[in-house]
Amino acid sequence: MTTSSDDPDDVSRDSVDSGADGGGDGDDATADGRRDVVVPMRLYKTITVFSTLIAIVGVVFGFVLLDAATIRLSLLRRLVIGALRTVGVVPPPTLLSAVLAVLGLVSIAFGAGVYVLGTRFRAHGMGNPQEDADESSSNG
Numbered sequence: 001m002t003t004s005s006d007d008p009d010d011v012s013r014d015s016v017d018s019g020a021d022g023g024g025d026g027d028d029a030t031a032d033g034r035r036d037v038v039v040p041m042r043l044y045k046t047i048t049v050f051s052t053l054i055a056i057v058g059v060v061f062g063f064v065l066l067d068a069a070t071i072r073l074s075l076l077r078r079l080v081i082g083a084l085r086t087v088g089v090v091p092p093p094t095l096l097s098a099v100l101a102v103l104g105l106v107s108i109a110f111g112a113g114v115y116v117l118g119t120r121f122r123a124h125g126m127g128n129p130q131e132d133a134d135e136s137s138s139n140g
Contacts (some may be wrong), residue, residue, distance in 0.1 A: 033044025051118025
């Protein structure tokens with residue numbers, strides 16, 4: 001169903017395609033159980049830009065933390081040790097390496113999670129590749 005409006009950012013209820021689950025709540029369930037959320041194009045662009053940006057920063061920062069955990073001459077490691085010494089804390093090198101490594105892995109996992117959640121959104125009129133393949137094979 002589509003409306004007579006040519007505006008892709010129109011949020012009318014008639015322009016939302018009903019999903020495979022039969023619900024008209026804006027969620028579409030695919031064959032593999034993945035749920036896509038249909039949003040207006042403007043919101044889709046915002047979500048895509050910011051989720052990708054957050055994911056990239058999270059993953060890169062995670063690798064910088066892993067680098068600081070494994071290389072004793074890392075600039076970040078020196079900054080962390082200097083900051084801890086100014087407050088009177090001198091951690092053992094193995095403990096500092098373990099904390100930096102765990103924080104690095106958490107940051108990478110956070111970036112990956114944000115990216116995965118960001119890919120769940122799609123704009124009006126964007127079809128799923130699986131649905132398009134099913135429609136073309138049955139028409140044909």
